[in-house]
Amino acid sequence: MSxxxxxxxxKPDAVKANNIGPILKMINEAGFRIKAMKYTQLTKEKAxxxxxxxxxxxxxGELVDFMSSGPIVxxxxxxxxxxxxxxxxxxATNPAEAAEGTIRKAYATSIGENAVHGSDSDENAExxxxxxFGMTERF
Ligand code: GDP
Numbered sequence: 001m002s003x004x005x006x007x008x009x010x011k012p013d014a015v016k017a018n019n020i021g022p023i024l025k026m027i028n029e030a031g032f033r034i035k036a037m038k039y040t041q042l043t044k045e046k047a048x049x050x051x052x053x054x055x056x057x058x059x060x061g062e063l064v065d066f067m068s069s070g071p072i073v074x075x076x077x078x079x080x081x082x083x084x085x086x087x088x089x090x091x092a093t094n095p096a097e098a099a100e101g102t103i104r105k106a107y108a109t110s111i112g113e114n115a116v117h118g119s120d121s122d123e124n125a126e127x128x129x130x131x132x133f134g135m136t137e138r139f
Pocket of ligand 1: 111
């Protein structure tokens with residue numbers, strides 16, 4: 001059975017564009033509850049560590065620069081079938097391919113600056129959540 005927890009970030013492009021509120025509204029309206037939330041800015045080291053799995057990809061440097069370029073909102077979300085349902089809600093990585101009604105269709109501007117992150121497995125949701133929140137910060 002799939003888990004009830006996923007992890008998200010509202011990325012620097014969406015924070016800069018003042019879209020935290022509308023994105024959280026879409027998340028709530030899709031049935032997710034916010035279990036922990038933090039407004040913060042990643043250092044290059046922390047962004048690099050978060051995306052270490054992409055270290056060999058040609059866009060890694062650009063990704064690390066972008067993700068540390070301004071504040072983000074990190075959050076742990078709860079819902080049945082959280083990981084899969086949240087991936088559906090955010091839409092394809094490239095906003096040109098994202099379905100109508102998805103967060104990336106509404107707010108992403110490019111394949112790199114794509115407004116939100118969503119964990120791709122239960123295991124990664126746990127690892128990524130732990131990257132930002134200790135057990136005492138989760139409710
Ligand atoms: P996701 O799971 O949909 O976020 O996509 P991936 O795991 O494939 O990539 C992680 C993140 O790297 C994406 O959300 C983008 O921010 C960034 N990214 C992916 N592909 C590209 C690319 O071709 N160029 C740039 N600049 N960034 C990319």
